Amino acid sequence: MKLMEEKILSEGKVYPGGVLKVGSFLNHNLDCGFLLEVAKEIASLYKDSGITKVLTVESSGIAIAVLVGAVMNVPALFAKKHKTTNLSGEVYSSVVHSYTHNTDYTIVAEKQFLNKEDTVLLVDDFLAEGNAVLGLLDICKQAGVSVAGAAIAIEKSFQSGGKKLREAGLRVESMAQIESMDSNIIKFRP
Amino acid sequence: MKLMEEKILSEGKVYPGGVLKVGSFLNHNLDCGFLLEVAKEIASLYKDSGITKVLTVESSGIAIAVLVGAVMNVPALFAKKHKTTNLSGEVYSSVVHSYTHNTDYTIVAEKQFLNKEDTVLLVDDFLAEGNAVLGLLDICKQAGVSVAGAAIAIEKSFQSGGKKLREAGLRVESMAQIESMDSNIIKFRP
Numbered sequence: 001m002k003l004m005e006e007k008i009l010s011e012g013k014v015y016p017g018g019v020l021k022v023g024s025f026l027n028h029n030l031d032c033g034f035l036l037e038v039a040k041e042i043a044s045l046y047k048d049s050g051i052t053k054v055l056t057v058e059s060s061g062i063a064i065a066v067l068v069g070a071v072m073n074v075p076a077l078f079a080k081k082h083k084t085t086n087l088s089g090e091v092y093s094s095v096v097h098s099y100t101h102n103t104d105y106t107i108v109a110e111k112q113f114l115n116k117e118d119t120v121l122l123v124d125d126f127l128a129e130g131n132a133v134l135g136l137l138d139i140c141k142q143a144g145v146s147v148a149g150a151a152i153a154i155e156k157s158f159q160s161g162g163k164k165l166r167e168a169g170l171r172v173e174s175m176a177q178i179e180s181m182d183s184n185i186i187k188f189r190p
Numbered sequence: 191m192k193l194m195e196e197k198i199l200s201e202g203k204v205y206p207g208g209v210l211k212v213g214s215f216l217n218h219n220l221d222c223g224f225l226l227e228v229a230k231e232i233a234s235l236y237k238d239s240g241i242t243k244v245l246t247v248e249s250s251g252i253a254i255a256v257l258v259g260a261v262m263n264v265p266a267l268f269a270k271k272h273k274t275t276n277l278s279g280e281v282y283s284s285v286v287h288s289y290t291h292n293t294d295y296t297i298v299a300e301k302q303f304l305n306k307e308d309t310v311l312l313v314d315d316f317l318a319e320g321n322a323v324l325g326l327l328d329i330c331k332q333a334g335v336s337v338a339g340a341a342i343a344i345e346k347s348f349q350s351g352g353k354k355l356r357e358a359g360l361r362v363e364s365m366a367q368i369e370s371m372d373s374n375i376i377k378f379r380p
Contacts, residue, residue, distance in 0.1 A: 029303040030252075030266045032244075032259030054222075059249035059268070062220075063256040069222030070257065076220040078249070113219040 001041050004175040005188050007034060008154065014184045018156065019100075026153060027060035027125050032067075038175055039067035042151040045173050046072075046121055049148035053077060053114070055140070056123045057096075057107055057132050064153060065123045076123075077114065079107040079139060092142045096135035099128050099159075107135050114143035122150040127174060130161025137170070149173060157189050191231050194365040195378050197224060198344065204374040208346065209290075216343060217250040217315050228365055229257035232341040235363050236262075236311055239338035243267060243304070245330070246313045247286075247297055247322050254343060255313045266313075267304065269297035269329060282332045286325035289318050289349075297325050304333035312340040317364060320351025327360070339363060347379050 013021045025031035042064075054076040056065035062078050069076035082105065091108040098105060114120075122136045133150055140147050149171030155162050157177045165172050177189035203211045215221035232254075244266035246255035252268050259266035272295065281298040288295060304310075312326045323340055330337050339361030345352050347367045355362050367379035 023300060024303070028268065028270065028300060030256050030259060030268070032256055032266055033263050035256065036260045059252060059270075062249060062252045063266075066220050066222055066225065066253040066256060067260065069220060070226045070260075073223050075215075076222055076253075077218065078220070080218065080249075110213060110218060113214070 001038070001175040003034070003037055003041075004153065007031075008176055008178070009186060012186065014181045014186065018158070018181060020154070020156070020178070020181065020186075022154065026063075030063050035063055036067055036071075038153060039064060039071045041175065042068050042121075042123070042173065043071040046148060046151065049121070050119045051121045051148055053118045053120050053145075054123050055079065055109075055114075055120050055136055057081070057136065060125045061123055061132075064125060064151075068121070068123055068151065075113075077109060079109045079136060081105050081107060092139045094135040094138040094142075097129075097131045099131065107132075107139070109139050109143075111143070114140070114145055116144045118143075118145040120145050120147050122147065123152075124150070125153045127152040127155040127161045127165075127172070128159040130164050133161065133165060133170075151175075154178065191228070191365040193224070193227055193231075194343065197221075198366055198368070199376060202376065204371045204376065208348070208371060210344070210346070210368070210371065210376075212344065216253075220253050225253055226257055226261075228343060229254060229261045231365065232258050232311075232313070232363065233261040236338060236341065239311070240309045241311045241338055243308045243310050243335075244313050245269065245299075245304075245310050245326055247271070247326065250315045251313055251322075254315060254341075258311070258313055258341065265303075267299060269299045269326060271295050271297055282329045284325040284328040284332075287319075287321045289321065297322075297329070299329050299333075301333070304330070304335055306334045308333075308335040310335050310337050312337065313342075314340070315343045317342040317345040317351045317355075317362070318349040320354050323351065323355060323360075341365075344368065
């Protein structure tokens with residue numbers, strides 16, 4: 001998606017260790033008009049997949065997920081990190097390793113919000129090692145739902161997540177694929 | 191807002207201790223079509239206030255905030271809980287007491303995303319004791335921005351937050367005001 005690549009080039013900041021900061025539009029300050037265009041693109045890519053539910057992880061996936069849900073007119077479920085006292089009833093859960101923060105955390109989703117009849121679209125802001133998406137896939141497997149694919153705002157193609165997921169047969173649509181960020185120069189996969 | 195009251199009556203569940211669970215549409219599973227209508231109502235109420243930025247707290251405020259931002263065509267900033275390694279530069283911060291979880295937490299917002307020229311609309315899912323909104327107001331004061339008011343999905347009028355904020359001169363628009371939940375019967379303020 002040309003628009004995403006341009007946005008990354010104009011506002012993204014590269015830091016040592018393969019860190020790309022996009023807090024000005026994606027995961028702190030949200031450029032809502034831009035994100036709505038991203039959501040429309042994702043909805044268009046999956047328009048024939050019979051999506052009945054969007055699934056993401058709190059908190060940085062919520063903004064895109066709710067906009068995709070609004071455009072596709074389906075609900076969006078966000079898996080919560082940690083088990084809070086506000087979660088009632090039985091939950092599906094999965095342990096996810098965060099590459100960014102180098103810690104493990106548990107994501108949980110209430111069973112009542114995923115039905116065997118659902119066809120799910122996974123949405124997230126970043127795809128690096130793919131651990132968050134693998135956690136969501138694990139929850140979908142437990143729930144017995146169909147997964148149509150994943151939609152990612154920014155994929156770091158120099159990390160292994162995208163390759164791993166595609167080789168496992170998952171459809172992965174990334175709005176931008178970063179091939180390298182060496183010497184602070186961002187190069188996209190054509 | 192009639193639509194919000196009907197939604198609470200049909201899907202909300204009351205638990206002991208004044209807890210109202212609305213995970214089926216507001217803060218776990220997101221009813222995106224419904225939330226878009228809520229966002230349109232909020233945008234309409236504040237259409238003449240010159241809003242340049244929506245401000246909320248992660249994570250349960252993000253969904254409404256990004257939809258309000260999309261409808262009003264302004265960015266939405268979400269204050270983060272805790273200081274993460276992904277926050278760079280200088281931040282505004284405030285300590286908030288969570289009534290629901292009975293703990294304190296720190297919310298932070300990067301200084302670069304709030305400018306003195308901004309007119310801010312505060313958005314959140316619930317208003318009970320008002321502590322989250324007070325934390326956001328504290329951040330706005332530090333940033334020297336104007337605050338046009340607050341827009342809340344569900345206000346628990348039997349708790350003190352709404353009264354406190356309105357007496358302090360803040361415009362507070364709540365899509366539903368719950369007067370009581372005694373004996374599990376939800377009564378709205380007319």
